[in-house]
Amino acid sequence: MTHTSLILERFVRKMESRCSLSPNDREAVLALPVMQRTYQPNTYIIREGELLQRHCAFIISGFAIRQKLTNVGARQIVSMHLPGDLLDLQHLYLNYADHNVQALTLMEAAEIGRPALRRLVLRNPRVATAMWIDALVDSSISREWLLNVGQRDARGRIAHLLCEFAARMTAAGMASDSGYELPMTQEQIGDAVGLTAVHVNRTIKALKAENLITRDKRHLHFHDIEGIRAIAGFSSLYLHLDQITTDPEDRPGDERGA
Amino acid sequence: MTHTSLILERFVRKMESRCSLSPNDREAVLALPVMQRTYQPNTYIIREGELLQRHCAFIISGFAIRQKLTNVGARQIVSMHLPGDLLDLQHLYLNYADHNVQALTLMEAAEIGRPALRRLVLRNPRVATAMWIDALVDSSISREWLLNVGQRDARGRIAHLLCEFAARMTAAGMASDSGYELPMTQEQIGDAVGLTAVHVNRTIKALKAENLITRDKRHLHFHDIEGIRAIAGFSSLYLHLDQITTDPEDRPGDERGA
DNA sequence: TAGCGATCGTGACATTTGTTGTGACCGGCG
DNA sequence: CGCCGGTCACAACAAATGTCACGATCGCTA
Numbered sequence: 010m011t012h013t014s015l016i017l018e019r020f021v022r023k024m025e026s027r028c029s030l031s032p033n034d035r036e037a038v039l040a041l042p043v044m045q046r047t048y049q050p051n052t053y054i055i056r057e058g059e060l061l062q063r064h065c066a067f068i069i070s071g072f073a074i075r076q077k078l079t080n081v082g083a084r085q086i087v088s089m090h091l092p093g094d095l096l097d098l099q100h101l102y103l104n105y106a107d108h109n110v111q112a113l114t115l116m117e118a119a120e121i122g123r124p125a126l127r128r129l130v131l132r133n134p135r136v137a138t139a140m141w142i143d144a145l146v147d148s149s150i151s152r153e154w155l156l157n158v159g160q161r162d163a164r165g166r167i168a169h170l171l172c173e174f175a176a177r178m179t180a181a182g183m184a185s186d187s188g189y190e191l192p193m194t195q196e197q198i199g200d201a202v203g204l205t206a207v208h209v210n211r212t213i214k215a216l217k218a219e220n221l222i223t224r225d226k227r228h229l230h231f232h233d234i235e236g237i238r239a240i241a242g243f244s245s246l247y248l249h250l251d252q253i254t255t256d257p258e259d260r261p262g263d264e265r266g267a
Numbered sequence: 268m269t270h271t272s273l274i275l276e277r278f279v280r281k282m283e284s285r286c287s288l289s290p291n292d293r294e295a296v297l298a299l300p301v302m303q304r305t306y307q308p309n310t311y312i313i314r315e316g317e318l319l320q321r322h323c324a325f326i327i328s329g330f331a332i333r334q335k336l337t338n339v340g341a342r343q344i345v346s347m348h349l350p351g352d353l354l355d356l357q358h359l360y361l362n363y364a365d366h367n368v369q370a371l372t373l374m375e376a377a378e379i380g381r382p383a384l385r386r387l388v389l390r391n392p393r394v395a396t397a398m399w400i401d402a403l404v405d406s407s408i409s410r411e412w413l414l415n416v417g418q419r420d421a422r423g424r425i426a427h428l429l430c431e432f433a434a435r436m437t438a439a440g441m442a443s444d445s446g447y448e449l450p451m452t453q454e455q456i457g458d459a460v461g462l463t464a465v466h467v468n469r470t471i472k473a474l475k476a477e478n479l480i481t482r483d484k485r486h487l488h489f490h491d492i493e494g495i496r497a498i499a500g501f502s503s504l505y506l507h508l509d510q511i512t513t514d515p516e517d518r519p520g521d522e523r524g525a
Numbered sequence: 526t527a528g529c530g531a532t533c534g535t536g537a538c539a540t541t542t543g544t545t546g547t548g549a550c551c552g553g554c555g
Numbered sequence: 556c557g558c559c560g561g562t563c564a565c566a567a568c569a570a571a572t573g574t575c576a577c578g579a580t581c582g583c584t585a
Contacts, residue, residue: 058504075410077410077411077413077414078414079414079418079419079423079500080500080502081500083418083419084418085413085414085417085418087410087413087414099403099406099407100403101399101403102396102399102400102403102512103400103403103404103407103507103510104507104510104512105504105507107407107410107411107504107505107507108407108410123517124516124517127515127516127517128516131392131515131516134389137395138360141359141360141399141402142360142361144399144402144403144406145357145358145359145360145361145402146361147406148357148402148405148406148409149357149361149365149366151406151409151410151413152333152335152345152365152366152409153335153365154413155335155343155345155409155412155413155416156335156336156337156343156345158413158416158417158461159343159416159460159461160337160341160342160343160461161337161341162541162542163541163542165337194561194562194563195562195563196562202417203416203417203418204542204543205542205543205544206562206563207542207543207544207545207564207565208541208542208543210563210564210565211542211564211565214564214565242337242338242339244338246316246363246365247365247366249361249362249363249365252361252362254360254362257385257389258382258385258386258389259381259382259385420571420572421571421572452531452532452533453532453533453534454532462572462573463572463573463574464532464533465534465535465572465573465574465575466571466572466573468533468534468535469534469535469572472534472535
């Protein structure tokens with residue numbers, strides 16, 4: 010049906026933002042069997058420890074998070090995903106899930122069976138490259154989060170989260186120039202940056218008091234984005250937003266390793 | 268020369284611990300052009316921001332770390348690598364390095380040119396799968412570190428680091444049953460778990476006082492590994508040590524996505 | 526052999542962050 | 556309409572962690 014093909018068009022666009030595809034590749038992607046599915050807020054999509062013979066989900070609308078729990082139940086959100094993100098490449102080749110994946114808001118996803126996806130990767134090198142890059146960017150973000158939580162103080166951490174989200178929402182065409190809808194509660198922000206909800210509250214209050222941001226319900230408005238960036242020490246390089254690969258073989262002549 | 272082939276044998280073994288290879292695959296890996304190289308302690312192997320048209324390194328002996336710096340110079344170690352680890356898959360398909368890679372000790376590495384490695388991946392699906400898995404395990408470790416730094420207290424963080432290292436060193440055949448050589452200073456431990464060197468010192472002192480560990484120069488000895496595991500809340504599942512894939516196509520019949 | 530830099534050890538004190546508890550607000554639902 | 560759960564706000568106090576300062580040790584090299 011045409012609805013399915015709209016979704017796959019979007020998936021193609023996502024892949025092409027990572028690696029340019031041939032007409033063949035495009036066709037193969039468009040032929041993928043997908044199943045659309047809706048998740049209520051807070052529903053688990055994958056549970057840690059679960060045996061994986063599932064599918065990978067592509068987010069159509071809404072937001073998802075990935076998180077882990079310590080033995081004593083403390084929760085760390087390890088990543089956030091927005092519409093257009095591929096939801097778990099991270100588990101494509103593993104037997105057991107090592108973390109939980111959860112819908113943050115009401116969420117619609119297109120699910121692609123693992124076997125179909127693996128076959129696509131086998132037969133279409135440029136698609137494979139696009140998926141590699143997607144997974145690598147994911148890892149890069151994860152490293153930046155580790156730096157954030159490990160080395161910045163509360164202000165810096167929160168400011169950094171807001172900046173990253175701004176950059177990603179903008180890239181997804183979901184932000185106005187001065188703000189966006191932030192779909193997280195203060196408690197969730199705390200779980201993402203390793204702080205308690207109370208301290209998140211204090212810190213955001215301070216940011217508001219300095220006229221850097223305002224928050225109205227879920228809408229976040231930047232009054233001084235440069236100020237926030239400075240506090241965060243934010244640079245978007247780690248998002249690899251401009252990463253485009255044209256040749257999976259990497260033929261540019263300089264074969265130093267040879 | 269025979270020395271080179273010894274190194275590649277080891278590389279093959281690494282790949283085979285991730286995905287079983289065909290004789291063809293093995294041959295292709297063994298035919299890779301490698302260049303051996305020695306790095307002095309603290310030498311940079313890759314620098315953040317650098318344009319990547321380099322090689323990937325396979326560690327023969329010694330240790331390496333990957334790290335990032337904040338704008339104010341605070342350092343977060345985001346991962347550690349030991350002999351037998353593939354040192355930067357993380358950058359295989361990216362244009363710019365998003366973090367630094369540094370030798371921790373005197374280190375010998377075998378360097379494989381990026382083009383050669385990419386070609387190998389294109390032509391040998393099982394090798395590609397092995398490398399996917401390697402990269403995914405890397406990400407999984409990164410997530411666990413994030414959980415560690417974000418949610419555990421100082422004792423838990425350090426205990427967890429020690430447990431992880433024990434598990435990995437054991438898997439690499441480099442640990443005795445009661446301990447191993449830990450190649451990090453207290454300051455480096457601090458940079459890995461998001462604490463100051465002073466506090467690392469305090470915490471380790473407490474662990475010693477409770478007769479859980481002793482440290483003699485660089486040698487770490489566990490007196491009560493179960494005690495340490497309990498403090499860390501350690502479970503080795505996230506290391507995916509038993510992960511072996513046999514079929515890149517994932518054909519087991521259940522094509523739910525279809 | 527003496528000196529030097531890196532690492533470890535430790536104490537006193539400062540600061541950040543967590544904990545507990547309580548109330549206001551708001552939106553959904555009986 | 557009124558209740559109720561979730562979220563936000565905020566205050567007082569407790570605990571964890573950072574900062575600064577200094578000395579001890581040890582291996583290396585001039």
